[in-house]
Amino acid sequence: MTSPHAPALKQVVPAPPELKRVGRFTILRELGRGAIGVVYLAQDPIIDRQIALKTFNPKLSQIERKKHEEQLINEARAAGRLSHPHIITIYDANTEGGLTYIAMEYLQGRELSRLLAREHPFELNDIATIIWKVADALDYAHRNDVVHRDIKPANIFMVGENQPKIVDFGIARSPNRVADQFAQTNDAPYTLFHNNILGTPTYMSPEQACGEPADARSDIYALGAVMYEMLAGRKPFQSRDTEKLLQMIALKTPPAPHEVNPEVPEALSLIVMKAMQKRPEKRYQHAHEMANDIKRYLVKGRRPQKPKPEMEEDDGAGEASRPALKRFAWLAGLLALAGGAAVLGSRFLP
Structure with a gap:
């Protein structure tokens, strides 16, 4: 008979069998x-x-x-x-x-995020070439009706001599995906909160930050944010507070990369800022347009057309910023109900 004062025995959970075959x-x-x-x-x-x-x-x-x-x-x-x-x-x-x-496909290399975290140096032309190749891949995906919706350095795998591969299509929108009917009726909750799969919102487009559906132009914005980080050596927006970060993405304009890093050519800086325009209609409308501007820079050093400044980034005081503030207020309330940053939790893999 066991004494009532004896320490409780911990239940031993057997280790799962090691996989030999799948x-x-x-x-x-x-x-x-x-x-x-x-x-x-x-x-x-x-x-x-x-x-x-x-x-x-x-x-x-x-x-x-x-x-x-x-x-x-x-x-x-x-x-x-x-x-x-x-x-x-x-x-x-x-x-x-x-x-x-x-x-x-078995890829041998490193995620771009790990290389950036180690302050891996990239030459300016190498950065342009990498982003050009990713833009070309995105254009191909978009023409086949696939929107990635989570472009970020962790989902760009670098192999060989600066050869990027887009990975992790777990939350991509495609014609044959699971839950298509739900996505077509209301995509925002799926994008942000479904199964806690989005991760950090750092590279989200303003429309995603406002809880609106993401289309191909959201991928273009995200790629612009990745290019920004590679050129400037820092993310376009940084905050430990999720709500504040989303508000910055929705309403603020970061300094251009060449203003942060004087070694960045203004031509590359202009490409980034056009890709990262707040309003989707003012960005590159197709990824091949961004790829072509980068290619022209690499071949001839030609400068793309400078985007016009927007009125929606004036700290929320201006008339034009009110629609964005209204959209962001909806998301802020949803974040509060869902527990804030906790809902932007774990990915399938780190």
């Missing part, structure tokens, strides 16, 4: 792990090549897996319809033995 793929080793997902290096025995296999963390319960399964399937459907040298290639996706997985 579908037809043989697991070789783990490449990365997050709270929700794991990426393994695996071997495809049929084609005899190594692939990256993305699936769920074995520690997740069946209920938790079901909750996040939509995001994984959406990633496979969105990226799987694309074939471009600067977009990760999806080879296969399936559910077998209760486990959903994606088999994709």
Whole structure:
């Protein structure tokens, strides 16, 4: 008989079995792990090549897996319809033995975010070339009706000699994605809050910051924000307070990159500021327009047309800023109800 004063024994939870095989793929080793997902290096025995296999963390319960399964399937459907040298290639996706997985191109390199965090130096022409290639990839995706909606340095993987690959299409909008009917009726909650999948809002467009649907021009804004960070050495907007950060994105205009870093050519700075215009109709309307301006800079050093200053960035005091303030007030209230920054939580992988 156990004494009532004896210390309670901790319940021992057995460790999940180590995966040896998923579908037809043989697991070789783990490449990365997050709270929700794991990426393994695996071997495809049929084609005899190594692939990256993305699936769920074995520690997740069946209920938790079901909750996040939509995001994984959406990633496979969105990226799987694309074939471009600067977009990760999806080879296969399936559910077998209760486990959903994606088999994709095995990339050897580093996320752009890690390189920037280590203050990895990029030459100005290298920055222009990288962004040009990403813009070209986005233009291809947009022409195939796929909007990424989460372009940021963590989702640009650098391989070889400054060769970028767009990855992580988990919240992309595409014609064949899961929950299309919901997205067409009210996209804003899905974009910001569905399954806590968006992460940091630093690279969100003003319309996303105001809780409005994101289209291809939101991807262009986000790419402009990435280019800004690479040129200026800092993010266009920074704040630990999520609501304040969203307000800055919605209403403020950052100093141009060449004003922060005098070594930046004004021609490149103008491209960034046009991509980051507050109003979508004043940005590049298609990613190939941004790519063409960068290409002209690289080839001839020609300057793009300087965008006209906007009236919507005057600290909220001007008449023209009222629509943006009204839109932002809606989002601020939603953030407060949802617990603020907590709803902008974990990604599928870190």
